[in-house]
Amino acid sequence: MDTFFMYFSYYSGxxxxxxxxxxxxVVLTLGGIGFRLWAILTMGKFFSPxxxxxxxxxxxDSGPYVHVRHPAYSGSIIMLIGIAxxxxxxxxxxxxxxxxxxxxxxxxxxEERLLVQELGDEYISYMHRxxxxxxxxxx
Numbered sequence: 001m002d003t004f005f006m007y008f009s010y011y012s013g014x015x016x017x018x019x020x021x022x023x024x025x026v027v028l029t030l031g032g033i034g035f036r037l038w039a040i041l042t043m044g045k046f047f048s049p050x051x052x053x054x055x056x057x058x059x060x061d062s063g064p065y066v067h068v069r070h071p072a073y074s075g076s077i078i079m080l081i082g083i084a085x086x087x088x089x090x091x092x093x094x095x096x097x098x099x100x101x102x103x104x105x106x107x108x109x110x111e112e113r114l115l116v117q118e119l120g121d122e123y124i125s126y127m128h129r130x131x132x133x134x135x136x137x138x139x
Contacts, residue, residue, distance in 0.1 A: 015090040028082025036075025039064045043072070051111045053118040059126045067136045069112070069127065073104040074134045101139070108133050 040047050042063035046054060064071035077100045084096035115123040132139060 017085065017088040017090055017093070019088065022086050022088060025082045025084070025086030025088075028085060029079050030082070032075045032077070032079030032082055034075070035064065035078060036072050039071035039075060047072070051107070051114055053114060057119065059115075059119060059122050061126055061130070065130070067130065068132050068134055069130050070104070070108045070133050073108060077101065077104060077134060101134075104134065 042065060043060050046057055046060060048054075064074075068074055077097075080096045080100045081093065084092040087093075112123075112127070116127075
């Protein structure tokens with residue numbers, strides 16, 4: 001079993017991304033952090049690391065929220081893809097993409113269910129205007 005992992009590791013060269021992609025990884029990492037920060041700052045007092053709705057909560061539909069419903073999650077996904085690209089491992093890249101999409105999609109569904117329950121038509125209308133969760137024209 002150890003031989004299998006050794007063969008398919010970074011050191012074998014199999015699954016290794018070319019070195020120049022390291023620079024792309026750094027750009028994606030910094031861009032993802034910046035995009036997430038923009039989303040958090042745009043959300044303002046309504047941002048919380050815990051899925052919750054405040055008493056005076058309203059739908060934020062400016063800044064990055066014009067294009068996607070969960071841009072803070074988008075920024076995290078981009079950042080994780082950047083970190084994986086910087087590691088130069090195709091396996092890390094694929095794993096980061098799959099796991100982050102699964103986890104953030106699950107969390108977004110929970111959040112949207114709560115927002116529909118608490119904000120009703122205001123959030124439903126927003127969901128119809130902004131149809132993508134994470135990336136415009138993609139997902």
